[in-house]
Structures are given as C-alpha cells and as structure tokens.
Amino acid sequence: MTSTQTTAPRTLAEKVWNDHLVRQGEAGRPDLIYIDLHLLHEVTSPQAFEGLRLAGRGLRRTDLTIATEDHNTPTENIFSTIADETSRKQIETLRRNCEEFGVRLHSLGDAEQGIVHVVGPQLGLTQPGMTVVCGDSHTSTHGAFGALAFGIGTSEVEHVMATQTLSLAPFKTMAINVEGTLKPGVSSKDIILAVIAKIGTGGGQGHVLEYRGSAIRSLSMEARMTICNMSIEAGARAGMIAPDRTTFDYVEGRPHAPQGEDWDAAVEYWKTLHTDEGATFDREVFINADELEPFVTWGTNPGQGVPLSQAVPDPEDAGDDNAKDAARRALEYMGLEAGTPMKQIPVDTVFLGSCTNSRIEDLRAAAAIVKGRSKAENVRVMVVPGSAKVRLQAEAEGLDKVFTDFGADWRFAGCSMCLGMNPDQLAPGERCASTSNRNFEGRQGKGGRTHLVSPVVAAATAVRGTLSAPSDLEPVA
Amino acid sequence: MEKFTTHRGVGAPLKQSNVDTDQIIPAVYLKRITKTGFDDALFAGWRKNPEFVLNQPEYRNASVLVAGADFGTGSSREHAVWALRDYGFKAVISSRFADIFRGNSGKQGLLAAQVDQSDVELLWKLMEEQPGVEIQVNLESRTVTCGPVTVPFQIDDYTRWRLMEGLDDIGLTLQHEADIDAYERTRPAFKPTTLPART
Numbered sequence: 001m002t003s004t005q006t007t008a009p010r011t012l013a014e015k016v017w018n019d020h021l022v023r024q025g026e027a028g029r030p031d032l033i034y035i036d037l038h039l040l041h042e043v044t045s046p047q048a049f050e051g052l053r054l055a056g057r058g059l060r061r062t063d064l065t066i067a068t069e070d071h072n073t074p075t076e077n078i079f080s081t082i083a084d085e086t087s088r089k090q091i092e093t094l095r096r097n098c099e100e101f102g103v104r105l106h107s108l109g110d111a112e113q114g115i116v117h118v119v120g121p122q123l124g125l126t127q128p129g130m131t132v133v134c135g136d137s138h139t140s141t142h143g144a145f146g147a148l149a150f151g152i153g154t155s156e157v158e159h160v161m162a163t164q165t166l167s168l169a170p171f172k173t174m175a176i177n178v179e180g181t182l183k184p185g186v187s188s189k190d191i192i193l194a195v196i197a198k199i200g201t202g203g204g205q206g207h208v209l210e211y212r213g214s215a216i217r218s219l220s221m222e223a224r225m226t227i228c229n230m231s232i233e234a235g236a237r238a239g240m241i242a243p244d245r246t247t248f249d250y251v252e253g254r255p256h257a258p259q260g261e262d263w264d265a266a267v268e269y270w271k272t273l274h275t276d277e278g279a280t281f282d283r284e285v286f287i288n289a290d291e292l293e294p295f296v297t298w299g300t301n302p303g304q305g306v307p308l309s310q311a312v313p314d315p316e317d318a319g320d321d322n323a324k325d326a327a328r329r330a331l332e333y334m335g336l337e338a339g340t341p342m343k344q345i346p347v348d349t350v351f352l353g354s355c356t357n358s359r360i361e362d363l364r365a366a367a368a369i370v371k372g373r374s375k376a377e378n379v380r381v382m383v384v385p386g387s388a389k390v391r392l393q394a395e396a397e398g399l400d401k402v403f404t405d406f407g408a409d410w411r412f413a414g415c416s417m418c419l420g421m422n423p424d425q426l427a428p429g430e431r432c433a434s435t436s437n438r439n440f441e442g443r444q445g446k447g448g449r450t451h452l453v454s455p456v457v458a459a460a461t462a463v464r465g466t467l468s469a470p471s472d473l474e475p476v477a
Numbered sequence: 478m479e480k481f482t483t484h485r486g487v488g489a490p491l492k493q494s495n496v497d498t499d500q501i502i503p504a505v506y507l508k509r510i511t512k513t514g515f516d517d518a519l520f521a522g523w524r525k526n527p528e529f530v531l532n533q534p535e536y537r538n539a540s541v542l543v544a545g546a547d548f549g550t551g552s553s554r555e556h557a558v559w560a561l562r563d564y565g566f567k568a569v570i571s572s573r574f575a576d577i578f579r580g581n582s583g584k585q586g587l588l589a590a591q592v593d594q595s596d597v598e599l600l601w602k603l604m605e606e607q608p609g610v611e612i613q614v615n616l617e618s619r620t621v622t623c624g625p626v627t628v629p630f631q632i633d634d635y636t637r638w639r640l641m642e643g644l645d646d647i648g649l650t651l652q653h654e655a656d657i658d659a660y661e662r663t664r665p666a667f668k669p670t671t672l673p674a675r676t
C-alpha cells in the first residue's frame with residue numbers, strides 16, 4: 001500500500017489511509033495518521049493515563065474519545081461490588097482517570113455500558129471511512145463499516161491521547177474473496193474460521209484484509225462484525241468491508257449518526273469508499289461459500305479448526321516438524337485423540353458471548369434453536385449479551401425467557417468468559433464450546449479447553465451436550 | 478528511553494513456535510495499573526515447571542531470548558513487552574514476530590531481532606552445547622554473535638534509528654503539531670464526536 005495521493009485505482013484501505021494523512025513520512029519514516037475515534041477500556045488505559053500525567057501532557061481530543069468498562073465486569077450481577085481487588089482497582093482507576101481528563105465513560109450499570117466493540121457501533125460512533133483505534137486487538141471489528149480500525153499497544157494509546165495521531169508504516173493489502181451462498185446453519189463465524197484455517201494464524205501478518213464477494217455482501221452488519229473481529233486471529237492488522245446500503249441503514253438514526261445535510265454529505269462520501277476496478281492487492285485468497293460447513297476448532301489456536309463433520313486430525317498429517325509438534329501439544333492440552341469425530345466430543349460448558357458473537361442477532365439466532373428445548377444435563381450454558389442495550393433489547397423480545405426456560409444462565413453485559421479476567425472462568429480440564437475468538441491455552445481460565453464455534457453451533461451443542469450442528473437436532477415435538 | 482547500540486548477555490533458548498501473549502503474560506496480570514514490576518508475571522504459566530528453560534540455573538540471568546517462529550501473537554497487550562523487559566531481557570530473537578508485539582517492543586527499547594529460522598536453529602544448537610553462553614546483539618551492524626558464529630538480523634530502519642537514539646514517540650510527533658492543527662481544520666463536519674453525549 002502506498003501512501004501517495006494518486007488518481008490510480010486504489011483499494012478501500014488505501015483510500016481511508018490517504019484521507020487521514022496528516023503528514024507523509026519522508027525517507028522510509030512512518031506516516032502520521034489522524035485518528036477519528038479512540039475507544040478506551042479499563043485494562044489497557046491506566047498506564048497510558050499514568051504516562052500522560054508523568055509527562056505533564058493533556059488529552060488532545062476528549063470529544064473523539066469514549067470509555068467503557070468491560071473486561072472485569074461481574075456479569076452475574078453487575079451491581080455487586082467486584083470482589084477481586086485488582087479488578088476493582090482497574091475499574092476505579094478508569095473512573096478517576098476519565099473524570100480527571102474529561103473523558104466520557106459508560107460505567108457498570110449504565111444503559112450504554114458493554115464490550116467496547118459492541119458499544120461503538122451501537123451508538124453510531126463507528127462510521128464508514130473512519131480511523132478507529134483501541135488498546136485492544138479486536139478493534140478490527142469496526143472494519144465491518146469500512147473503517148480502518150485496529151488494535152494498538154498501551155504506548156500508542158498514550159500517543160493517541162496526547163496527539164490524536166499515530167505514526168504508522170503503511171499496511172499491505174489482502175483481498176479475501178468469498179463468493180457463493182451459505183447453506184442453512186452456516187454463518188459468518190464459519191467463514192472466518194475457514195479463512196484462518198486456510199491462511200494460518202500468521203497468514204495475514206502486516207496486511208489489512210478486505211472481505212469481498214457476494215457472500216460478504218449478503219451478510220448483515222452483525223455478521224460482518226463477527227468476520228472483521230477475528231481478522232486479528234489471522235495475524236492481520238485490520239479487516240475491512242466496503243460500506244453499502246446495509247451499512248448505511250445500520251448507521252442511520254443511531255444516536256451519533258450524522259443528521260440532515262450532514263447525513264447526505266456523509267453518504268455521498270461513503271459511497272466512494274470501495275476498492276476501485278483495477279486496483280491491486282498484495283495478495284488474494286478465494287473461498288467458495290457454497291462449500292462451507294459449520295466449523296469448529298480442535299486445537300489451541302484459531303487456525304487449528306476443521307468442519308464439524310470431520311474428526312480430530314492426526315498431528316502426523318500437519319505440515320512441517322514445527323506444525324506437527326504444535327498439533328501434538330495442542331491435542332495433549334485439549335485432551336483429545338486424533339481420529340475422534342468432532343461431533344462425539346462432549347462439552348461441560350457452552351458460552352454464548354464476547355465481542356465476536358454477542359449482538360442481538362447472535363442471541364436471536366441461538367434463541368431460535370434452543371426455543372422449546374431443554375439443555376443437555378450436566379452442561380452449563382451461559383448467555384452474556386455484549387452490552388446493556390443488547391440485554392434490554394433481548395429482554396424486550398423475550399429472548400431472556402427463551403434462554404432461561406432452556407436452562408441457560410442469563411447474565412449482564414461484559415467480556416465474561418472470553419478471557420480469564422473476571423469471575424466467569426473455566427475450571428482446569430473443563431471443556432467449552434465458545435462463541436468467542438480465542439482458544440489459546442488458559443484463555444478462558446487456567447487449564448480450560450476451548451472449542452470456537454458459531455452461535456447456532458453453540459446452541460445445538462447446548463441441546464445435545466456434544467459438539468453439534470443445528471442440522472443434528474431432532475425437530476421440536 | 479535508554480539508547481541501544483549493542484548488548485551482550487546470556488542467551489536462553491525457547492524452542493517453541495507460536496508463543497502467544499497469553500503465554501508471555503497471562504491475562505490475570507493485566508489487572509495491574511502500573512507500568513513496571515512485571516518480572517514475576519513473565520511466562521507465569523510455565524515458571525512453576527522445573528523443566529522450563531528459565532528455571533535452569535544456567536539461564537537464570539538470561540537477557541537474550543531466542544524463540545521459535547511467530548513470537549508474540551495474540552492480544553495487543555504491551556504488558557508482554559514490559560514483562561520481558563522487567564525480567565531483564567534486552568533482546569528477543571525469532572524468525573517471525575507478530576506485528577503488534579514488534580511495534581510494542583520498539584517503543585519500549587526491547588530489541589526484536591528477526592533472524593532466519595535456520596540461524597535460530599543454529600543459535601539453539603550453540604546454546605545447548607554450551608548452556609549459559611553469551612550472545613551479543615549489535616544493532617549498529619544488525620548482527621547476532623554467539624561464539625564463533627555471527628548471523629545477520631533484520632529490523633526496519635526507523636525502529637533501529639529510534640532505538641539507537643533512545644527517542645520517545647510522543648515528543649517526536651509533537652514536533653509536527655502545526656500539521657495536526659492544519660489537518661483538523663479540514664476534517665468534514667459530518668464526522669461524529671463523542672461529546673456532547675447522545676444516547
């Protein structure tokens with residue numbers, strides 16, 4: 001990706017980059033890029049605020065900054081005092097810092113609180129053509145709107161606070177072309193798991209992935225966010241989808257959406273945000289949506305996945321010695337034998353939540369499957385909406401009732417069991433079908449075993465107690 | 478930030494690929510609110526295992542980590558770099574680094590030196606033949622030396638310059654504050670602001 005202003009055909013990512021160029025880096029130096037929206041949460045911000053304070057610097061644009069509390073949320077009862085002292089301290093520190101620097105904060109109990117990547121789009125703060133950053137790798141989620149959105153480290157958080165810019169070397173670009181029609185029971189989560197299994201957890205390194213093609217165009221905004229969310233699991237800096245009617249309709253009328261003449265001007269600009277005919281990508285990948293099946297991971301990185309209808313692969317069939325070794329280690333950690341059909345693997349817990357799959361549409365899809373059924377005995381089922389707003393909306397639609405009748409636990413909004421940082425954790429050896437994004441060792445709790453799945457696979461698994469696709473279920477009597 | 482030109486210290490072989498940031502520092506340590514004191518958190522899940530490389534007496538004082546490919550994948554947590562730094566590491570050598578990890582390293586004065594996988598394996602061999610052997614990392618000449626062997630490493634020019642000058646990021650950018658002001662004046666009115674809050 002070049003950062004020169006040009007009339008030559010450009011990719012979507014190049015257009016957004018160029019429109020945010022404050023200063024072009026000379027002689028191999030990085031460009032200075034303007035940041036339109038800076039999202040904060042309690043985990044990666046305290047040291048950045050501390051850095052500002054130590055250097056006697058202020059926060060340049062409080063009006064382009066917003067904070068929410070998510071990682072440490074007690075989802076069983078959001079109004080309870082946080083028992084863990086360090087968790088409580090992080091939350092209190094965020095509150096103090098936001099107060100001191102004048103940053104808008106949505107605290108536990110507030111109607112707009114929730115996972116940072118659910119809150120931004122929901123408020124209409126995430127819009128096409130923006131640059132969005134957060135000290136959180138899943139910031140790539142916002143790319144679903146045609147924004148250039150990526151995770152940054154804490155020093156960069158401090159840099160954005162002080163300057164509203166970042167020094168960045170241009171990214172490379174990769175097209176992920178997904179053509180065709182998804183079969184029933186196959187969802188956007190399966191697309192992205194298949195992409196990662198194909199290109200590997202390092203395959204996207206240094207690239208912005210642009211998801212294109214008829215299968216992508218047909219997806220809702222929620223489904224697009226699921227895909228962009230996991231771009232980072234392929235090692236990419238960001239994921240993007242060109243904005244279209246679906247995007248505009250989603251943004252329109254949200255609290256921070258442009259209004260009146262601003263709306264018209266915005267849409268006119270947004271319509272220019274697509275990869276030009278003839279623009280070239282550094283790499284292209286092709287996926288046939290017709291052939292996709294529900295996908296599930298068997299190992300300890302998101303690239304170690306197979307279609308659910310298959311068996312646990314034999315490490316001997318993995319590429320080089322390193323890959324074989326990694327596969328062996330993964331199977332040992334996961335407590336799995338090569339050759340076991342995936343569908344025979346029993347789970348202890350089903351987790352429906354996280355910034356990957358906790359939006360209203362995800363909850364609706366899962367609820368449609370569990371409705372009128374009861375969960376398998378001995379399986380714990382947790383449903384954790386991504387934001388307080390999603391929770392309220394679900395309750396207004398009666399989804400909470402569907403889940404609790406089914407035997408699931410209906411919780412308050414937060415990151416919950418996506419990561420072992422709050423009370424929602426797996427016990428050592430506990431096996432979980434999870435709609436989150438990471439199956440790393442210990443991610444959901446020390447010794448916990450994670451299988452990444454889509455919301456509908458999570459729901460079917462909760463019914464049968466073994467990893468299952470919706471098509472495995474008997475019709476409701 | 479301290480200036481970095483060369484460093485010489487005990488090398489530790491971490492013969493594993495895909496060492497993700499959850500392994501470098503488990504999430505539970507992210508709750509802290511300070512910028513230092515993370516030495517105890519480094520590889521916390523593995524530190525209890527007496528077989529783990531850093532628990533071998535020869536490697537206790539290691540300051541150069543030689544790891545497998547795809548080091549630092551996973552979350553963007555900068556704590557991974559702080560933990561390595563606080564433990565005493567000055568340089569990490571691998572054939573491939575995750576982008577965010579590499580970026581974070583450069584900003585904290587930790588050198589992420591990219592070396593061919595065959596050279597990583599050569600270094601591992603030398604380190605195993607002579608546990609506790611010192612490794613010299615020379616940023617000026619972009620080379621790693623262990624005993625008789627010297628291999629090149631890659632690092633982008635800009636990060637190298639900054640490490641060698643010990644330059645802080647924000648200070649560098651604020652030299653261009655006039656450009657930022659000028660850019661802000663051209664931003665379209667339809668771009669959203671978080672304040673005043675609308676809900």
Ligand code: SF4
Binds near residue numbers: 071115116138355436
């Ligand atoms: S839900 Fe999980 S991945 Fe998303 S922001 Fe929270 S911890 Fe990170």
